[in-house]
Amino acid sequence: MNKNEIGILVVDDELIVRESLSKWFREDGFRVDAAENAAAALKKLQGGSWNLMLVDIKMPGMDGIELLQRVKEIDKNIVVIIITAFASVDTAVKALKDGAYDYITKPIDPDYLDHLVEKAIRQQQLTAENLRLKETVTELSTPSEIIGDSAEIAKVLELVDTVAVTDTTVLIRGESGTGKELVARAIHTRSARKYFPLVTVNCGAMTETLLESELFGHERGAFTGAQYRRKGKVELADGGTLFLDEIGNIDTKTQMDLLRVLETKQFTRVGGTEVLRSDFRVICATNRDLEKAVKEGFFREDLYYRLNVFTIPLPPLRARRGDIARLAHFFVEKYSAAMNKQVRGFSPEAMHAIKAYDWPGNVRELENAVERAMVVTTGEVIEKEHLPLHTTASTRGNGKRLEDMERQYIESVLRETGWNVSRSAAILDIDRVTLYHKIEKYGLKRES
Amino acid sequence: MRPIHVVPLGDADRTRVENLCGPLARVFRAHVEIREVSCDVEFFFDHVRVQYNSTKIIDFLQRDIARKKTVSGDGLPLKVLAVSSEDLFIPILTYVFGEAQLGGEIAVVSYHRLQNERYGLRPDPALAQSRLLKESIHELGHTFGLIHCSSQECVMHTSTYAEDIDLKHDAFCPACQEVLQSGLHSSGA
Numbered sequence: 001m002n003k004n005e006i007g008i009l010v011v012d013d014e015l016i017v018r019e020s021l022s023k024w025f026r027e028d029g030f031r032v033d034a035a036e037n038a039a040a041a042l043k044k045l046q047g048g049s050w051n052l053m054l055v056d057i058k059m060p061g062m063d064g065i066e067l068l069q070r071v072k073e074i075d076k077n078i079v080v081i082i083i084t085a086f087a088s089v090d091t092a093v094k095a096l097k098d099g100a101y102d103y104i105t106k107p108i109d110p111d112y113l114d115h116l117v118e119k120a121i122r123q124q125q126l127t128a129e130n131l132r133l134k135e136t137v138t139e140l141s142t143p144s145e146i147i148g149d150s151a152e153i154a155k156v157l158e159l160v161d162t163v164a165v166t167d168t169t170v171l172i173r174g175e176s177g178t179g180k181e182l183v184a185r186a187i188h189t190r191s192a193r194k195y196f197p198l199v200t201v202n203c204g205a206m207t208e209t210l211l212e213s214e215l216f217g218h219e220r221g222a223f224t225g226a227q228y229r230r231k232g233k234v235e236l237a238d239g240g241t242l243f244l245d246e247i248g249n250i251d252t253k254t255q256m257d258l259l260r261v262l263e264t265k266q267f268t269r270v271g272g273t274e275v276l277r278s279d280f281r282v283i284c285a286t287n288r289d290l291e292k293a294v295k296e297g298f299f300r301e302d303l304y305y306r307l308n309v310f311t312i313p314l315p316p317l318r319a320r321r322g323d324i325a326r327l328a329h330f331f332v333e334k335y336s337a338a339m340n341k342q343v344r345g346f347s348p349e350a351m352h353a354i355k356a357y358d359w360p361g362n363v364r365e366l367e368n369a370v371e372r373a374m375v376v377t378t379g380e381v382i383e384k385e386h387l388p389l390h391t392t393a394s395t396r397g398n399g400k401r402l403e404d405m406e407r408q409y410i411e412s413v414l415r416e417t418g419w420n421v422s423r424s425a426a427i428l429d430i431d432r433v434t435l436y437h438k439i440e441k442y443g444l445k446r447e448s
Numbered sequence: 449m450r451p452i453h454v455v456p457l458g459d460a461d462r463t464r465v466e467n468l469c470g471p472l473a474r475v476f477r478a479h480v481e482i483r484e485v486s487c488d489v490e491f492f493f494d495h496v497r498v499q500y501n502s503t504k505i506i507d508f509l510q511r512d513i514a515r516k517k518t519v520s521g522d523g524l525p526l527k528v529l530a531v532s533s534e535d536l537f538i539p540i541l542t543y544v545f546g547e548a549q550l551g552g553e554i555a556v557v558s559y560h561r562l563q564n565e566r567y568g569l570r571p572d573p574a575l576a577q578s579r580l581l582k583e584s585i586h587e588l589g590h591t592f593g594l595i596h597c598s599s600q601e602c603v604m605h606t607s608t609y610a611e612d613i614d615l616k617h618d619a620f621c622p623a624c625q626e627v628l629q630s631g632l633h634s635s636g637a
Binding site: 003014016017019020021023024026027028029083106107108109110111113114 | 497503537538539540541542543544547548550590595596606608609
């Protein structure tokens with residue numbers, strides 16, 4: 001980075017100090033400006049980008065420590081060096097605790113000042129570079145987080161690969177916990193936009209006003225509490241992907257604003273007049289029946305068509321039972337590493353319970369169940385009683401699909417008879433061929 | 449072509465100042481002459497810091513030029529370099545070897561901290577003169593709009609210790625030379 005791209009803001013109430021320091025850094029080739037008090041500094045902070053601030057601790061009105069706290073609220077990456085007239089341990093400790101990079105006492109040794117500023121800027125640049133590299137490496141090296149080798153998941157991955165290379169809007173549909181965000185991430189990391197951010201907005205978790213501000217940002221004073229200008233997620237997603245989760249839950253006004261920004265890629269911050277542009281790809285997800293919402297007038301038809309360009313349906317976990325065991329083992333490995341435990345897997349009874357369970361909360365519920373079991377288990381194997389599903393599984397029935405109940409009943413009869421098909425068929429009052437068909441249909445297997 | 453004026457301040461050693469003129473003329477390809485200015489250097493003295501305020505020296509010389517401009521445009525210098533024997537400071541820093549107006553007309557330099565004896569070493573007048581010349585070129589370079597250079601050998605490389613000055617040459621690197629040429633051209637030199 002050229003020095004003239006690095007901005008230094010000098011904040012001191014003494015004109016001579018502002019002039020001296022500004023001149024000193026200008027001779028070094030930095031972009032320099034000065035402010036006579038904290039309020040002026042905050043104003044300049046809004047109007048431009050600054051890498052480093054030299055802040056006098058003692059100023060009329062807001063002092064240097066308070067300014068430091070405000071600056072860190074606005075942008076924690078700005079390096080702040082506090083200038084004090086006298087070295088005071090208390091003040092220095094307070095400044096450092098509040099996020100100051102260092103403090104210097106007046107008058108400053110020129111050699112020390114040069115080295116301090118150089119070191120601070122180098123560290124800031126290395127930190128930024130490190131973050132960028134980490135993100136890139138994570139994105140590039142993370143294997144697909146979508147686990148499973150069932151035909152249903154293979155179909156999903158095929159759709160992901162097909163759409164990732166395009167810039168098409170994607171609508172991911174599926175029950176809660178089926179991994180919609182993972183699919184969005186997979187599309188993003190396989191797209192040309194992978195080096196830019198994937199910005200997620202959980203539309204269902206916010207009120208109308210909050211969502212508007214979250215999406216489009218706001219100007220200072222746009223509403224009570226908007227002390228500073230803030231960039232919205234649409235602006236932050238520039239170059240990358242905007243993932244709108246729970247899109248079916250947004251209010252009518254935001255639907256209209258969203259439609260406009262999707263069509264024009266232009267928007268205005270809340271309370272602002274400046275028209276801004278952002279180049280982003282949209283992926284959205286919902287577990288709602290959008291067609292029904294459109295019919296009932298809760299969801300704009302034009303927005304529905306704008307979003308429903310390429311749909312990826314995610315199957316519920318019960319529809320891909322063949323993946324349950326693999327997923328369960330994947331989570332055991334994941335939490336073994338995270339919890340530093342030596343757990344190898346499941347007892348046959350535990351695995352049987354896992355496979356038999358309906359998983360209404362899908363993969364998320366399975367992951368939570370395994371995580372909980374990992375916490376409570378003390379041995380190398382997760383037992384059935386460690387899993388938080390025995391009561392739910394046995395008492396569930398109401399609301400369960402007929403097919404699921406049939407599968408569970410057939411499985412229990414087969415278990416009782418030791419997989420004697422003839423005896424089981426007799427108990428079930430069906431012929432043997434029908435039972436074989438049912439076994440195949442439900443993917444039932446005798447446990448070894 | 450307007451000359452560069454070199455102004456000895458207070459009891460600055462006249463021989464050292466005279467010895468600067470030839471090399472400065474070669475580097476800046478300009479006529480360099482010594483000009484005496486009557487001023488009481490004690491006006492720039494700070495009793496608390498027991499040092500001389502270089503910013504005040506520059507202000508004084510700036511006013512001196514402005515006064516001359518109003519009286520007559522004749523004999524106005526291209527640049528002015530004041531040379532002092534005293535310890536200089538700018539208020540926020542503990543000391544400076546010199547100070548200049550970036551892209552302006554005035555520069556000031558001191559040889560107080562450039563002498564070996566200040567650091568308990570054997571006096572070396574030739575080394576002190578070489579350091580003074582480099583810092584004079586450096587500060588005058590700022591008046592032509594040059595900023596600090598990352599090349600360690602370029603005279604515009606920043607030096608905060610006397611020994612740092614010894615590492616650089618008394619000449620500009622090609623990139624700084626180019627900026628200087630353009631500065632000289634726009635100054636009408």
